[in-house]
Amino acid sequence: MGGDRAPGDVVEGAVEAHREGANLVLVGDESAIARELEARSATDIRVVHAPQVIEMGEDPAKAIRAKRQSSISICGDLVASGECSGMVSAGSTGAAVTAAVLKMGRIRGVERPAIASVIPFPGHPLVLCDSGANPECKPRHLAQFAIMGALFSRHGLGVDDPRVGLLNIGEEEGKGAALHKESYALLGAYTGRLPFLEAPAPEARESTIYRFVGNVEGYHLPIGAVDVAVTDGFTGNVVLKIVEGTAKAVVVELLSVLSSGRDARQLSELAGDFREVKRRLNPEGAGGAYLLGVKGTCVISHGSASPNAIKYAIKYATQTSTVALVDDLTRIFGRLKDAQSESAGEDAGQGGKVAADASW
């Protein structure tokens, strides 16, 4: 029921995904969805009725608690009960994040679930994590975002040895605010061989979760300097939106310059080329934003997502690699948590300092 053109466009995308083999359930107003399905001769998709809807302006935490029969709440319930392995929403990001965290629950060891978004820079798709779930962060949260973003880059985009950078305002260590100065060392700690994975590592490539390349600046991101950029959710969200806005503004300006002084045939050629560029710069193929760190898959589509974008989001959510990502996150954060508990136990006699060091 979420999204600017729901339920029509959402059902349209779902029907397409279903026809391409996705196994899905639609959650929302039963009669409205049934009408859309009938119009598309796709009455074989199961519908779960949800009488309530959370509006865009509502406070997410209050709304999720108050509206237990909203479509997003019931989606969360279906994943929590094991009936579904994940959920897709084109509604309010805040409501989807809250429903996922409250209903599915956090993976053991994950302090702050984070949103990974894929920015489709030409030739260099970039994973930005966190891109909106946590406006205020501590260094140990950024260290967790690095691990989650890197695992997403592997499973979601097929990058074997992801390069992770800390988004900063200078390349040298020691740049930025206190958050970045302190995060630098934590992110670097996971570059090398991880002690708790040393033996027996189930797969060799997992002995290193990612390669930390240090600080990266804004102009490094579009040219593929890293596969994953780690940042707090405030900066990440601003970056996501300013990139989208800037790309649009540049395309519009180019089109206006190129249109002048060209004849009809040339203009029609140009229009085709611009469609191609828009397709390349369009995040639809990437599917949306991915909430990482909860016990299940949660994909959040743009509110203005087209049927095609919805189809991609559903196809992503039903891939086996997506299920594997949740398994990997569970295994790796579980081990980190174990290592941390052991270390806190062993060093209990030495006072508070070691426990604080291991606190992340």
Added chain:
Amino acid sequence: MGGDRAPGDVVEGAVEAHREGANLVLVGDESAIARELEARSATDIRVVHAPQVIEMGEDPAKAIRAKRQSSISICGDLVASGECSGMVSAGSTGAAVTAAVLKMGRIRGVERPAIASVIPFPGHPLVLCDSGANPECKPRHLAQFAIMGALFSRHGLGVDDPRVGLLNIGEEEGKGAALHKESYALLGAYTGRLPFLEAPAPEARESTIYRFVGNVEGYHLPIGAVDVAVTDGFTGNVVLKIVEGTAKAVVVELLSVLSSGRDARQLSELAGDFREVKRRLNPEGAGGAYLLGVKGTCVISHGSASPNAIKYAIKYATQTSTVALVDDLTRIFGRLKDAQSESAGEDAGQGGKVAADASW
């Protein structure tokens, strides 16, 4: 002496500005500059010798204190002594900011000098303040950035009634981190008629410093929703660089799509159009970054600034409106400081609360 191609390109730009009437002094290695001036038959420009240079990697605060004979230190001295009204540098931003703050000094009432940068979004130049001087800020700093950015928009870009927005991750009040929630009210306080300017206001238009339009998101900036976006120096610097990088990446991608399948004549036409777009998207005409809140003009050019960009920066720094901007900042922040002192004095008997409210 600062910049990737100094002193050659810097002298080239200075000579051009000089020929267009700018009254300037060159500060740096006397013999190297003399050679460049002779090669351009421009030996009538005065040179002040500076035997030391601050390199890009050096810690700015230490370097300015240790190298009193560096070109940037001597520039600051020349402004502090009143011999010059401002300075222009293409060297390290950190060194220029430190030299300006230490040598010229802060304007009375300004807590944190900030960098205003002009982003040349097509048809909608945007002032971004702070864009790099203060990676960590308090709400009262953002309130000062709003006033400084608005006065810069008036004097530097000729905007009569600047619209100011707080860069945030949602439009509604209450969005963002604690910094943004608290800054929102402070920025709003200067929207209406300012009590301390009520009578006698020297010019009617100054009774309101700016119009606060509320929170703005990343995708509002390229479409001209505000004239000034206020943010902390970390976010501002990331935005500045990601916009530059994204615009470049989109132009390169478009050129690659448009080039395929076109003949030599069409390609040459295209090349001309792309030069035009690059010119429109190029920040050179805007001159660089402007440090606001110090007792004099300080323009910081890009390290890779072309002679043309240097020329614009010098011409900007020598405009009468630039001197008027420093005067206006001095007058308005002086009045704010007076109002604050009076209010603190009057209410001294009422305990700490009022003093804290008036603390900015």
